[in-house]
Amino acid sequence: MFSNVISKIQESKNIAILSHVMPDGDNIGSSLALYNVLHAMGKYVKYILDDDVPKIYKFLKGSEKVQKPEKEEKFDLVFVLDCGDRERLGKSAMYLEGATVVVIDHHISNKYFGDINIVNPKASATGELIYNLLVEMDYKLDIKAAECLYTAIVTDTGQFQYSNTTDITHNIAGELIKSGVVVADISNKVYQSNPKGKVLLIKEALESLEFFNNDTITCMALTQEQIKETGSVDSDTENLINFGRDIDSVEVAVFIKEITKEKVKASLRSKNRIDVCKIAAKFGGGGHIRASGCTIYGSVEEAKKLIINAVQQQINGGDK
Numbered sequence: 281m282f283s284n285v286i287s288k289i290q291e292s293k294n295i296a297i298l299s300h301v302m303p304d305g306d307n308i309g310s311s312l313a314l315y316n317v318l319h320a321m322g323k324y325v326k327y328i329l330d331d332d333v334p335k336i337y338k339f340l341k342g343s344e345k346v347q348k349p350e351k352e353e354k355f356d357l358v359f360v361l362d363c364g365d366r367e368r369l370g371k372s373a374m375y376l377e378g379a380t381v382v383v384i385d386h387h388i389s390n391k392y393f394g395d396i397n398i399v400n401p402k403a404s405a406t407g408e409l410i411y412n413l414l415v416e417m418d419y420k421l422d423i424k425a426a427e428c429l430y431t432a433i434v435t436d437t438g439q440f441q442y443s444n445t446t447d448i449t450h451n452i453a454g455e456l457i458k459s460g461v462v463v464a465d466i467s468n469k470v471y472q473s474n475p476k477g478k479v480l481l482i483k484e485a486l487e488s489l490e491f492f493n494n495d496t497i498t499c500m501a502l503t504q505e506q507i508k509e510t511g512s513v514d515s516d517t518e519n520l521i522n523f524g525r526d527i528d529s530v531e532v533a534v535f536i537k538e539i540t541k542e543k544v545k546a547s548l549r550s551k552n553r554i555d556v557c558k559i560a561a562k563f564g565g566g567g568h569i570r571a572s573g574c575t576i577y578g579s580v581e582e583a584k585k586l587i588i589n590a591v592q593q594q595i596n597g598g599d600k
């Protein structure tokens with residue numbers, strides 16, 4: 281599956297790894313795993329990301345080496361991981377030019393914008409695909425790279441709870457544990473290390489919770505002012521949407537985050553039957569069947585109306 285990619289790695293001297301803005305555990309974990317391996321192989325490699333690495337992922341090896349897309353530089357080979365659309369790369373997209381681009385991803389909405397595209401929507405996380413790549417490279421995983429991949433998988437599967445979790449996911453997790461990963465240690469660092477500001481933000485998010493359509497839809501919204509006042513950072517909003525989804529009557533949860541007064545990021549999660557990727561696509565976004573997102577140009581209130589309407593139509597129209 282990866283023979284093309286492996287020969288490209290062998291041929292290349294300057295390699296960059298890029299991923300989407302507003303990073304999560306999967307794109308950081310899979311990118312850092314690949315970064316550490318290529319670095320250990322003696323390659324000149326840079327991991328470039330528009331945003332800061334969220335605090336909870338800073339224990340991962342190599343996180344201190346992540347660079348911002350500030351300097352113009354040419355690379356022979358550019359990996360784009362966990363990112364379905366070049367628009368989601370933000371400023372980092374400038375490094376695609378002139379390079380052989382390898383896209384490795386599991387988003388069903390992937391636009392195949394690379395020269396080589398390894399896209400498998402059945403993979404629970406891009407971390408699974410990077411694991412497969414390393415196996416095919418005959419690379420013996422050390423604990424540090426294994427921790428990166430385990431973090432990628434545990435976060436993108438919602439701690440092995442989402443429907444994307446398969447026997448393959450668990451087999452890979454098992455192999456990573458064999459390589460030295462201590463499960464309780466990762467849980468402690470990723471899930472039991474909330475900064476105070478994040479908890480205050482959870483309080484604000486719950487305060488904003490609204491129910492629609494006979495309690496089958498929830499919506500929460502946060503403004504930049506709330507993020508600032510609670511002393512939290514943008515990435516602290518990751519997963520807050522789960523509070524709205526994890527209610528017995530709810531099928532779809534919506535989470536709206538103000539980016540500016542005229543621009544918001546909307547996230548969608550569904551539980552059993554609604555394809556939220558279709559809803560996000562109506563607004564130019566994408567993602568997975570059970571987890572998607574889009575950007576809407578408008579105020580929080582305007583975006584809320586638009587999205588709730590679209591979700592309501594999907595739920596009531598029988599259109600899955």
Ligand SMILES: [Mn+2]
Pocket residue numbers: 306307362386404405406436
């Ligand atoms: Mn992912």
